[in-house]
Amino acid sequence: MSVESIKETAQYITFKLGDELFAINVGQVREVLDLSLITKVPTAPSYMRGVVNVRGSAIPVVDLRLKFGLPRVKDSVQTRIIVLELELDGEGLVLGGLADSVHEVIELEPGQINEPPRIGMRWKTELIQGMGKRGEQFIIILDIAKVFSMDDLIKLEATQQSSVENNKPELAPAS
Amino acid sequence: MSNSNQFAATFLQEAGEQLALIEEIILDVEQNPQDDESINRLFRVFHTIKGSGAMFGFDQVAGFTHHIENVLDKVRNHLVPISKELVNVILASKDQISRMLWGSDGRDVAQEDFRPQLIARLNALLPQGNASSQPVTATAAPEQAAPTAASAAPAAYRILFSPEPGILARGLDPASLIADLRALGPCVIVAKTDAVPPLDQLKPDQCALSWEVTLTSDCGMDAIRDVFIFVQDDSKIVVEALPPHEDSVGTSSAVAPVKASPDQIPAASTPSFSVVKGGKASPASGKSSAVHKNSSTDGSVRVPSERLDRLVNLLGELVINQSRLAQVASRLDTPELSAPTEDLERLVSEFRDIVLGIRMMPIGTTFSRFKRLVHDLSDELGKEIDLITEGAETELDKTVIDQLGDPLVHLIRNSIDHGISKPEERIEKGKPRHGTIRLSASHEGAHVAIRIEDDGKGIDKEAVRAKAIEKKLISPDAVLSDRELFNLIFLPGFSTAKAVTSVSGRGVGMDVVKRQIDALRGSVEVSSAPGQGTSITLTLPLTLAIIDGLLVEVNREQFIIPMAMVTENVELAANQRAGRNGRNLLVVRGEQIPYLRLREIFSITGSEQDVERVVIVNYCGNRVGLVVDRVLGSHQTVIQSLGRLYQTIEVASGATIMGDGRVALILDVPGLVHYTDTARLAA
Structure with a gap:
């Protein structure tokens, strides 16, 4: 899905990972939850944070920061679980995405959304549907289903460049 | 849906059951030709199909069935002997009737119509002089039928x-x-x-x-x-x-x-x-x-399986809520609350057994179709094989049974094709002419073991080894136990058959079997002795929905161990651990038992207990100890899948929601052992 696929005015939910502002179409979001106790699944990759009880169902939680190759930070009172309902290969998949903070629901018209720049991006452009703009702030509109379906689900989707770039600063806040 | 459609649908459903019955009876008849009662039953079944078919407008079916009935009538009066041809023509006729009732999956129906041939074969079975006077149709043209019969x-x-x-x-x-x-x-x-x-x-x-x-x-x-x-x-x-x-x-x-x-x-x-x-x-x-009486007479009710599935889902939620309530009650500790809570617990547990019992079906329903498979395939391959089934009454969850058919077909095909040789070869080897495949089911704790044994030539270990080396699955100098060697046949793309036959040998069989059994949380074991036969055992859980579990804790993280695997639990003091010299072995009543420390495998930090508990589990005949901090007690566990994001996780087979709302993982003991083995090899 690229920017051409956005033809109608739609609502997006915005959230932050680090300094970046991201947006996901509300059609793919079931709810946003406060952080609750996440049960770790041993031997799973680190970006798979574990499973959480959402009204009686065990739902996997993905740490979006780590999935996007950003350094790990401590959970805060702002941390939220965005419960996503996606369709992958014709199968429904419910999962929670861990975001640093969730902001608001905004409406964007197709005209407000541009092609993602081909260079200077930290993530593969196929993950990005487009770039929205709100005031001075750029919003990265994610093709969130693609984030979880590309290659192997377990694999980090960030480009090598960004992971190299981000591996260095990780040492500072962690220690 | 109009009324008549509804009745026709009921007829089709019942006809399906009747046709399955035909297969079962005729194959019984083949084995016990003296059994007059079976022939009578067979006659009745065809008669029911004919009668109800005519009543609901399936006149062609009724007309065709009449010819079979004619022959069977002579058979039950001992005017026509029971022969191989009789059995085959009746089986083929049964297939013809199914095609007429359900069509042939979008293929050209006319091409699939073997009625003239079948009628000719049927008439050929009749004594001379009688065949020509048979009416063409029965119910469709009843006027003709009456006088000549x-x-x-x-x-x-x-x-x-x-x-x-x-x-x-x-x-x-x-x-x-x-x-x-x-x-x-x-x-x-x-x-x-x-x-x-x-x-x-x-x-x-x-x-x-x-x-x-x-x-x-x-x-x-x-x-x-x-x-x-x-x-x-x-x-x-x-x-x-x-x-x-x-x-x-x-x-x-x-x-x-x-x-x-x-x-x-x-x-x-x-x-x-x-x-x-x-x-x-x-x-x-x-x-x-x-x-021929339908199910209403023996007090049973037909229920769509979706409703049962919903019932089981609701039961799961009920069990979770009950355990939440129990947890609150034990914290508040007021007699007014705890008394009804205990009653509720008893009721829910009984309710659980009954609801899960409703979904239980005897596995014999799948066994009967294998008789046909063995009959047809052994005919096609020129082999003489008897299928012996045992434990058909063993009950299993319907969802498990539904998914068990394909793997069993693969395994039985393999036995017929690769395992059992042609009669001449068998006699040369000093074996009875008839090969035997034994299909048995039995309960083993909370599991059901299904065994497929043949008295064929067994698995050629050298051929397996050579093939595995050729496919670069093992290195030429690898030392493998028999069990490891046999497990290679479950790898994708593995087939030792030299020629691809219509039956097997495409190398897609065994890995599919393994995958399907894994999906049912079961396991496959192979044993084989050259010249004596092969035995494959499938071990399956009784149900996929709810199990009894043992709740254990490691540094505030809770895990469930399936209770069916637990044999006992013992203490492990810190000094016992210290003296192990790098070997994780524990001596219980003179027996050395290897143990795994969950704390180490799961990299759980936090203060260690002076005395830990070892839960000893039995898996595939081996005893293994799992070391935990505390054993908290038994827990009714509603199993939830971890979903596709966690499908590569070996150590846990699912998750369950605890009374306090937390999620606990259900440990997969064989997976845990395998994970530790591979991790140790990698290190």
């Missing part, structure tokens, strides 16, 4: 038919039954209207009429009774033979011997009988009607 002298019968008032609502038309009677011979029909209520009380959907029919026919008592085969349970039907040359209707005590006609079941020589609702049928009809 039997040679007994015409006799007079008095038939009283009082349908139950609701007969119309069941989609049955009394007029068509009367018409069927008329087809048997000349009759005098008197409709009785004395039960018809006054006009203002008349209900148009209720049948208040009854009929008295005097019929003169040579068809015999059974043929008359067969007309009423679908209404005899509810309606009042009296059939009496009248003395010869007496047309009077009033002689109710009339008892006259009827000449035995070929249409009669040998045992049914009672000259007069009546079937009244709830009344006792004669012994002969009692036996045979047990086959």
Whole structure:
């Protein structure tokens, strides 16, 4: 899905990972939850944070920061679980995405959304549907289903460049 | 859906069951040709298909079935011997009927129509001189059917038919039954209207009429009774033979011997009988009607399986909420709350057993289709194989049974194709001509073990090894135990068959089997001795929904160990650990048991206990200890899948929601052992 696929005015939910502002179409979001106790699944990759009880169902939680190759930070009172309902290969998949903070629901018209720049991006452009703009702030509109379906689900989707770039600063806040 | 569609759908459903029954019976007959009762049952089943088929407008099916019935009639009167050809033609006819009822999956129906050939084969079985006089169709053209069927002298019968008032609502038309009677011979029909209520009380959907029919026919008592085969349970039907040359209707005590006609079941020589609702049928009809009566008579109910699935889901939520409540009650510790909570716990546990019990089905339902498979395949491959089934009554969750069919087909095909040799080869090896495949099921704790054993040539270990090296699955100098070697055959793309046959050898079989069994949380074990045979054991959980678990804790993280695997738990003091010299071995009553520390495998930090607990589990005949901080007790565990994001996780088979809302993982013991083994090898 690229920017051409956005033809109608739609609502997006915005959230932050680090300094970046991201947006996901509300059609793919079931709810946003406060952080609750996440049960770790041993031997799973680190970006798979574990499973959480959402009204009686065990739902996997993905740490979006780590999935996007950003350094790990401590959970805060702002941390939220965005419960996503996606369709992958014709199968429904419910999962929670861990975001640093969730902001608001905004409406964007197709005209407000541009092609993602081909260079200077930290993530593969196929993950990005487009770039929205709100005031001075750029919003990265994610093709969130693609984030979880590309290659192997377990694999980090960030480009090598960004992971190299981000591996260095990780040492500072962690220690 | 209109009423008649609904009835046709019911007919199709029942016909499906009847056809499955045919397969089962005819294969029994092949093995025990002396069993007259089986032939009678078979005849009844075809007769039911013919009769109900005609009633619901499947005239072609009815017409075709009539030919089979003719042959079977001769068989049960010992005029036609039971032969291989008979068995084959009946099986082929059964397939033909299924094609006619359900079509042939979008293929050209005309091409699939083997009726003329089959009818010719059927007629060829008949004694000479008889074949030519067979009617072409039975119910479709009843006028023709009557006179030629039997040679007994015409006799007079008095038939009283009082349908139950609701007969119309069941989609049955009394007029068509009367018409069927008329087809048997000349009759005098008197409709009785004395039960018809006054006009203002008349209900148009209720049948208040009854009929008295005097019929003169040579068809015999059974043929008359067969007309009423679908209404005899509810309606009042009296059939009496009248003395010869007496047309009077009033002689109710009339008892006259009827000449035995070929249409009669040998045992049914009672000259007069009546079937009244709830009344006792004669012994002969009692036996045979047990086959065709539908499920309503033995007190069972057909329920769509989606409803059962919903019931099980709701049960799961109930169990979770009950354990939440129990947790609150134990914290508050007030007698007013704890008493009803304990009662609730007892009720929920009983309820759980009953609901899960509803989904339990005997595995024999899948076994019967394998008889056909073995029969057809051994024929095709020129082998002589007996299939022996044991433990068909073993019960398993329906969802497990549904998904078990394909893997079992693969395994049995393999046994027939690769395992058992041709009769000549077997005799050379000093074995009996007939190969044997034994398919057995039995309970083993909370698991069901299904074993497929053959007395064939066994797995060629060297061939497996050579193939594995050729496919670069193992290194040429690898030292493998027999078990490891046999497990190689479950790898994708592995097949030792030199030629690809229509049966197996495409190398897609065994890995599919493994995957399907894994998906059911089961396991596969192979053992084989050269020249003596192969045995494959599938171990499957009884149910996929809820299990009893043992709740354990490691540094505030909780895990469930399936209770069925737990044998005991013992203490492990810190000094015992210290003296282990790098070996994780524990001595329990003289036996050395290896143990795994969950704390280490799961990299759980936090303060260690001075005395830890070891939960000893039994898996695939091995005993392994799992070291935890504390054992918290038993827990009714509603299993939830971890989903596809965690599908590569070996150490846990699922998750469950605890009473306090936390999620606990259900440990997969074999996976845990495998994970530790691979991790150790990698290190």
